[in-house]
Amino acid sequence: MPLDMPMRETLSLLWLQSGGCGGCTMSLLNAEAPDLFSALDSGRIGVLSHPSLSAPDGAGLGDLFRRIRAGEQPLDILCVEGAVLRGPRGSGRFHLMAGSGTPMARIIAESARAARHVVAIGSCAAYGGIAAAGDNVTEACGLAFEGREPGGLLGAGFRSRSGLPVINVAGCSVHPAWVTETLDLLSLGQLGAQDLDEFGRPRFFTGHLVHHGCPRNEYYEYKAAAHAPGQLGCLMENLGCIGTQVHGDCNLRLWNGEGSCVRGGFPCIGCTDPSFGERDYPYLETPKRGGIPLGLPTDMPKAWFVALAALAKAATPERLRRNALAETVSLTPCAGPRKQKK
Amino acid sequence: MSRIVAGPFNRVEGDLEIKLDVEDGTVTAAYVNSPLYRGFEQILPGKAPADALVYAPRICGICSVSQSLAAANALARAQGLTPPPNGAHLQNLILAAENVADHLTHFYMFFMPDFAQGVYADAPWHEEAARFRAMGGPAQREFIPARAAFLHIMGLVAGHWPHTLALQPGGASRAIGRDLQARLSGIVTRLRRFLEGTLFGDTLESFAALPNAATLAQWAGTDGPRQSDSGRFLAFSEALSLEALGRGPDLFLSYGAYAQSGAPAFARGVYRAGAVSALDASAITEDHASSWLIRADGPREPARGLTVPDADAPDAYSWCKAPRLGGVVAETGALARQLVDGHPLLRDLAANGRGNVKSRVIARLIEVARLVPLMERWIWEIRPGDPFCLHAAMPDEARGEGLIEAARGSLGHWLEIRKGRIFNYQIVAPTTWNFSPRDGAGQPGACEQALSGAPVKAGEASPIAVQHIVRSFDPCMVCTVH
Numbered sequence: 109m110p111l112d113m114p115m116r117e118t119l120s121l122l123w124l125q126s127g128g129c130g131g132c133t134m135s136l137l138n139a140e141a142p143d144l145f146s147a148l149d150s151g152r153i154g155v156l157s158h159p160s161l162s163a164p165d166g167a168g169l170g171d172l173f174r175r176i177r178a179g180e181q182p183l184d185i186l187c188v189e190g191a192v193l194r195g196p197r198g199s200g201r202f203h204l205m206a207g208s209g210t211p212m213a214r215i216i217a218e219s220a221r222a223a224r225h226v227v228a229i230g231s232c233a234a235y236g237g238i239a240a241a242g243d244n245v246t247e248a249c250g251l252a253f254e255g256r257e258p259g260g261l262l263g264a265g266f267r268s269r270s271g272l273p274v275i276n277v278a279g280c281s282v283h284p285a286w287v288t289e290t291l292d293l294l295s296l297g298q299l300g301a302q303d304l305d306e307f308g309r310p311r312f313f314t315g316h317l318v319h320h321g322c323p324r325n326e327y328y329e330y331k332a333a334a335h336a337p338g339q340l341g342c343l344m345e346n347l348g349c350i351g352t353q354v355h356g357d358c359n360l361r362l363w364n365g366e367g368s369c370v371r372g373g374f375p376c377i378g379c380t381d382p383s384f385g386e387r388d389y390p391y392l393e394t395p396k397r398g399g400i401p402l403g404l405p406t407d408m409p410k411a412w413f414v415a416l417a418a419l420a421k422a423a424t425p426e427r428l429r430r431n432a433l434a435e436t437v438s439l440t441p442c443a444g445p446r447k448q449k450k
Numbered sequence: 451m452s453r454i455v456a457g458p459f460n461r462v463e464g465d466l467e468i469k470l471d472v473e474d475g476t477v478t479a480a481y482v483n484s485p486l487y488r489g490f491e492q493i494l495p496g497k498a499p500a501d502a503l504v505y506a507p508r509i510c511g512i513c514s515v516s517q518s519l520a521a522a523n524a525l526a527r528a529q530g531l532t533p534p535p536n537g538a539h540l541q542n543l544i545l546a547a548e549n550v551a552d553h554l555t556h557f558y559m560f561f562m563p564d565f566a567q568g569v570y571a572d573a574p575w576h577e578e579a580a581r582f583r584a585m586g587g588p589a590q591r592e593f594i595p596a597r598a599a600f601l602h603i604m605g606l607v608a609g610h611w612p613h614t615l616a617l618q619p620g621g622a623s624r625a626i627g628r629d630l631q632a633r634l635s636g637i638v639t640r641l642r643r644f645l646e647g648t649l650f651g652d653t654l655e656s657f658a659a660l661p662n663a664a665t666l667a668q669w670a671g672t673d674g675p676r677q678s679d680s681g682r683f684l685a686f687s688e689a690l691s692l693e694a695l696g697r698g699p700d701l702f703l704s705y706g707a708y709a710q711s712g713a714p715a716f717a718r719g720v721y722r723a724g725a726v727s728a729l730d731a732s733a734i735t736e737d738h739a740s741s742w743l744i745r746a747d748g749p750r751e752p753a754r755g756l757t758v759p760d761a762d763a764p765d766a767y768s769w770c771k772a773p774r775l776g777g778v779v780a781e782t783g784a785l786a787r788q789l790v791d792g793h794p795l796l797r798d799l800a801a802n803g804r805g806n807v808k809s810r811v812i813a814r815l816i817e818v819a820r821l822v823p824l825m826e827r828w829i830w831e832i833r834p835g836d837p838f839c840l841h842a843a844m845p846d847e848a849r850g851e852g853l854i855e856a857a858r859g860s861l862g863h864w865l866e867i868r869k870g871r872i873f874n875y876q877i878v879a880p881t882t883w884n885f886s887p888r889d890g891a892g893q894p895g896a897c898e899q900a901l902s903g904a905p906v907k908a909g910e911a912s913p914i915a916v917q918h919i920v921r922s923f924d925p926c927m928v929c930t931v932h
Binding site: 124125126127128129130131132133134137138139140143144145148154155157158159160162163164165166167169193196199201202203204205206207208212226237239240241242243245246280281297336337345355362363364365366367368370371372373374375377379390392393435436 | 455456457458459460461462463464465467469483485486487488489492493494495496497498501503504508509510511512555559560563564567568569580585586590593595598599601602603604605606607609610611612613614615616618620621622623624625627684693759761769824834837838839841893910911912917921928
């Protein structure tokens, strides 16, 4: 270790799961450069318990949870994965923690009050997400949000012992590095309230649009649209892609090596957004009015967008027009740069 | 008689509680409770049919591709679509990548760490078992990077994992060429090196060809395998007689795996007492007698299944239903698949016709050794330039079912479309089979049967034998209580 690195204490971390699929943990195991264990070492994070990963079981685990809630075991970071299930009728019986008969909602709330930092892992824990879809029969909500509305389990005014609100590492699933970097920044004392956006998400990954770095950008520029899944064209006009509106660095920081939704041939469905989980039109179709897609880029005047789109459509090169409807490139760009005339 | 409530269990997917009746140091009855309800079957009705591709994978973070493929197959049936060969190969490849990764994750992250627990501190092999310590032991630190590198397959052809939309009713959404075939091939080779160097100490082909229990034991004693992680498992298993632990039911179920391109690579059928018979999927019913669910008119076939929670249902002790095949309890998973497919080693290891802890673990290892060479073949059977995905309109009225094999066993989705919207959507997950509660006839589920007879040492709050048995099924509780 270089001499000027401050010696840091080890931070204790407790990870709880409730109304979710466990996919954020599975994604976390995909972390590379650094891998999960190296990231935890580097952040000096000691895991007290993680439901998928750690050794203790049964009564010992129940006792650990009790000591944390009673303040006997100091807790630096609480991570919660999955939505909080308040049903049926506010009883929390849709998830009683095994071996305890106690609603998980209560265990989460009490642990959150004992923790220095509280981190919601994934859109379910942050906002309710998929767990709250449909008629929300499980009365699912996030830790400090219910969809876009502040509130949730802990209430809009909740601040953890550090003074920070719940840190919402949104996503369905999360990118592993969104989690490891959030934890490491917390450990370094380098994540403050100003580093979170209006939905409590760390700006280091929500300060971008999913559109940034989209490999289909040339099709987008010339409005050369795909009509069916698997085709190469822009997915915004017909196939429901909302990457120009959704916050995330998904196409800058890639997934499982070189992937992202649009690289896999399917649209951005907005999984980092607080409203993710329920919407009033099908996910894989673009709603339109008068032939014009609803939901244009958020910070561009609509009239300009329509005018530019019309112009771009008129100028679409034949190459893009053809490739947009193909599964593999049929026309390649012309050979080399043109010679510059003197 | 005394009663132990075991749980929460770490290193299973989701939450699990088991009540054990214990007499003279032996479990006499077990009651498996899935203490979480999630409600997907209530979320899906009213949605556009294709939205199932968005919701279904999110039933499960560890077998999300399996859920995705079951939904895509159900939609494909409803639309009358059959994926072209390229789409089928990619579907096979993506599913195999998930299943191989899941089997290995189970081995290194969930199952093997039990041998490093303090309860075995006095065992002569305990020092060797420390390699498998949970939360960052040396074996996990070798495995995690190998797993992450292997899952680059998902980044290349499925966008990411978990929760991809790449599996479509008509095939797959990412067409690939020769360059990506070469890349995929290299990624699989990297995993092969890890498996042959660290997990088996031998070639995949040699391990997959082991014909019976005696040659397996001989193999485990030879140089190479003996110093491998499989060899270590076999040594621990021998010391603890894991073959005598966790006897399950005598009926095994497989929907047939990797069937996307015609004949399945692992056969479809039902195995009982040394013989395979055809599977009649219409004989599947779900019983609610011990579930916190509205019961209506008794057990129903999933195509007209009903899932409405009732937290006050009498005599209930789980959110999980009890699926039965012709009224009989069945076990599903890698062991069931390999028994149905006729693998001689597994048939021998389940010699009395029932599964046990050792055979369930070996079945996963055999599957890994068989699947990786199949993946190598499928990659090069793709013909660049040919179509990967076909398309068809969504009918306003239709039914469809998607019966596939996830890592943990048989997964079924039953879909009914009315007026262009999802009218009913029922899901029967592998762990719903294996971890079902008692049915109306009082028959315990597969894991409940396997726990009966488990030894309990004095003072054990979470008996180690129970932990081995539970984890040998690789339960996925989040799927169970979708």
